[in-house]
Amino acid sequence: MQNTNEMLVVDQINVAFPGGQVLADVSFSLARGAFCGLIGANGSGKTTLLRSILGMQPLSSGRILVDGSTRRGGFGLVGYVPQKIQFDPDMPLRARDLVELGLTGHRLGLPLPSKARTKLVDEMLAAVDAQNFAGQRIGNLSGGQQQRILIAHALIRRPKLLLLDEPLANLDIRATAEIVALLRRVANEFGVTVLVSAHDMNPLLGVMDQIIYLANGRAASGRTDAVVRTEVLSALYGYHIDVIRVHGRVLVIAAGAADEIPAAMECQPAHVTVIP
Numbered sequence: 001m002q003n004t005n006e007m008l009v010v011d012q013i014n015v016a017f018p019g020g021q022v023l024a025d026v027s028f029s030l031a032r033g034a035f036c037g038l039i040g041a042n043g044s045g046k047t048t049l050l051r052s053i054l055g056m057q058p059l060s061s062g063r064i065l066v067d068g069s070t071r072r073g074g075f076g077l078v079g080y081v082p083q084k085i086q087f088d089p090d091m092p093l094r095a096r097d098l099v100e101l102g103l104t105g106h107r108l109g110l111p112l113p114s115k116a117r118t119k120l121v122d123e124m125l126a127a128v129d130a131q132n133f134a135g136q137r138i139g140n141l142s143g144g145q146q147q148r149i150l151i152a153h154a155l156i157r158r159p160k161l162l163l164l165d166e167p168l169a170n171l172d173i174r175a176t177a178e179i180v181a182l183l184r185r186v187a188n189e190f191g192v193t194v195l196v197s198a199h200d201m202n203p204l205l206g207v208m209d210q211i212i213y214l215a216n217g218r219a220a221s222g223r224t225d226a227v228v229r230t231e232v233l234s235a236l237y238g239y240h241i242d243v244i245r246v247h248g249r250v251l252v253i254a255a256g257a258a259d260e261i262p263a264a265m266e267c268q269p270a271h272v273t274v275i276p
């Protein structure tokens with residue numbers, strides 16, 4: 001019998017590509033309403049894991065339950081903000097049109113009357129503080145403004161689970177803080193469970209209820225202070241890792257001289273926060 005408090009259960013999943021295994025026996029669960037960071041370096045499998053949850057990525061083994069069901073994607077249950085969307089400034093699509101597409105783009109059957117659609121779009125634009133630029137072309141907006149619109153697009157069908165793939169990439173410090181605060185607020189307002197991927201955990205430290213840390217194809221999950229520890233991360237990476245907390249930030253670094261660091265570390269630099 002399913003634990004009804006769990007919105008997402010990832011149960012011993014394995015995913016392999018011809019180049020090798022990307023996720024190995026990855027297991028974790030998210031409680032309803034949890035705000036969770038999915039943290040890992042480039043190539044650690046964050047996008048692969050999110051696509052697996054969406055049902056877009058076949059599993060070699062294991063199972064994934066969303067709201068107690070193995071029917072994962074579709075049906076408006078899961079909202080998704082994909083990684084790195086590039087919008088051409090010449091594309092004749094206004095920000096509010098993109099939000100509306102979240103409602104109608106996949107809709108089967110009769111469309112909502114246009115008044116009801118407009119009301120829903122206006123509500124979403126207000127929820128993400130985007131009314132001021134809603135009439136502009138999406139390709140002309142800043143990265144932070146585009147993220148607000150993409151979040152509204154993903155939320156408009158009121159999913160129970162919202163997956164965001166690196167929504168903080170390429171944002172400056174101020175826009176990063178604004179998007180993190182916005183995500184935390186809408187998570188509460190909409191009662192949605194949030195899983196947000198990032199290569200740097202620091203901007204999310206103040207808002208995460210839970211962290212899933214990916215390395216070496218494996219995952220450690222739990223409260224941040226329980227997972228982001230030398231013992232846990234060293235076991236995950238397979239070599240010694242130091243976790244240093246300084247000025248409210250977490251630095252995750254491999255100990256030892258550069259020539260002692262295993263080759264695998266070469267693809268893990270994203271966690272090593274360099275203090276300017």
Ligand SMILES: Nc1ncnc2c1ncn2[C@@H]1O[C@H](COP(=O)(O)OP(=O)(O)OP(=O)(O)O)[C@@H](O)[C@H]1O
Binds near residue numbers: 083
């Ligand atoms: N469709 C695919 N076919 C073959 N290999 C793939 C495919 N998708 C991902 N991979 C490989 O799986 C590994 C994990 O990729 P993934 O994109 O999930 O990582 P990521 O953590 O999202 O990285 P990034 O931070 O760069 O977005 C990489 O080695 C990648 O090359």
Ligand SMILES: [Mg+2]
Binds near residue numbers: 046047
């Ligand atoms: Mg990715």
